[in-house]
Amino acid sequence: MDVTVWSGWIAGIAIGLFVVLHFWLIGKPAGCSTGYGNVCGMLCKKVRYYHEGEYEKKSNIKLWFLVGIPIGGLLAALTSDNAWQVSFDMGMYEQILPGSDAAKAIWLMFGGMLLGFGARLAGACTTGHALVGGAMLNPPSLLAGAVFFASALITTQLLFNT
Amino acid sequence: MPKSHQLPPIKSASLTLMNFVHAYRINILGVIMGIMFGFLMSRAGATTFDFHAKMFLFEDMQLMKVIGTAVVIAMLGVFMLKKFHVSAIATGNEVDFVKKPYQQGLIAGAFLFGVGWAMTAACPGTIPAMVAEGKIGAVFSLIGLLLGTLAYGILQSFIANNGSYKDAFKQ
Numbered sequence: 001m002d003v004t005v006w007s008g009w010i011a012g013i014a015i016g017l018f019v020v021l022h023f024w025l026i027g028k029p030a031g032c033s034t035g036y037g038n039v040c041g042m043l044c045k046k047v048r049y050y051h052e053g054e055y056e057k058k059s060n061i062k063l064w065f066l067v068g069i070p071i072g073g074l075l076a077a078l079t080s081d082n083a084w085q086v087s088f089d090m091g092m093y094e095q096i097l098p099g100s101d102a103a104k105a106i107w108l109m110f111g112g113m114l115l116g117f118g119a120r121l122a123g124a125c126t127t128g129h130a131l132v133g134g135a136m137l138n139p140p141s142l143l144a145g146a147v148f149f150a151s152a153l154i155t156t157q158l159l160f161n162t
Numbered sequence: 163m164p165k166s167h168q169l170p171p172i173k174s175a176s177l178t179l180m181n182f183v184h185a186y187r188i189n190i191l192g193v194i195m196g197i198m199f200g201f202l203m204s205r206a207g208a209t210t211f212d213f214h215a216k217m218f219l220f221e222d223m224q225l226m227k228v229i230g231t232a233v234v235i236a237m238l239g240v241f242m243l244k245k246f247h248v249s250a251i252a253t254g255n256e257v258d259f260v261k262k263p264y265q266q267g268l269i270a271g272a273f274l275f276g277v278g279w280a281m282t283a284a285c286p287g288t289i290p291a292m293v294a295e296g297k298i299g300a301v302f303s304l305i306g307l308l309l310g311t312l313a314y315g316i317l318q319s320f321i322a323n324n325g326s327y328k329d330a331f332k333q
Binding site: 002003004005006008009011012013014015016017018019020021022023024025026027028029030032033036037039040041043044047048049050059060061062063064065066067068069070071072073074075076077084085086087088090091092093104105106107108109110111112113114115116117118119120121122123124125126127128129130131132133134135136137138139140141143144147148149150151152153154155156157159160161 | 201209212214238239289293294300304310
């Protein structure tokens, strides 16, 4: 279950260099959550919003970036010290999540909906706002990043400490 | 077809491949960058549920170190790229540091996102990597993520058509 994890400093330097490499190679900021809009447009032909403007052409870098992420995750898991395995274990979250598997699934789906809706309403996710936007010192991104952290901090504290 | 237009099979195949790689170079680079990103997220611990909870409970600052270091390094890199007017390899144009604008609902959206982050211990960039690592929980987060994104699109289509769904869902 557990994947190999590098020291936070090393991983941070690697991700920082990754952001710069992305700028240098592609010429545009890296982002994750916009690609999900492309997927929605491909799945639902009738939702007009995902067929207009920046979503008009769906086979773009945002979509293919998203395709690459699981391949990278799989490579990381396969090269970890522990063997690859399927599991529904949520670690520390087992203490606070509902006991049955169905209730856990519904909880996670609801959380996922908040992630998806919130990311579109805010314009980007942790990668686009906190990481890349923070690196460009873009004021709206810094504000969004601060609210991401504050709201997740309050929610986690409420979940585990009350 | 005249014989003179035919090339040896190996040369023909290699030309086809080169043509394909050139035509789709942006998308191919996108996949490669995605692979790197997924791998680094996993190695950074961002695909492990516990690190998210521990960061917000102030028990283990692994992810805080990661994002803090990454932002500082990326900031220095962006500064250098700007200073030397570096052009992008894939397009040949100068790097476009397009900034996400302030949009209405940013704070509300960021608040909802944070609640979702604490509930799923994941963010949109790490969920696909978690799924590939065999974490079943992330599959449900992914379904929710797509539904949430879809809900926003439906809402926007609805608003753009003045609350009428007659034309909102036409192709």
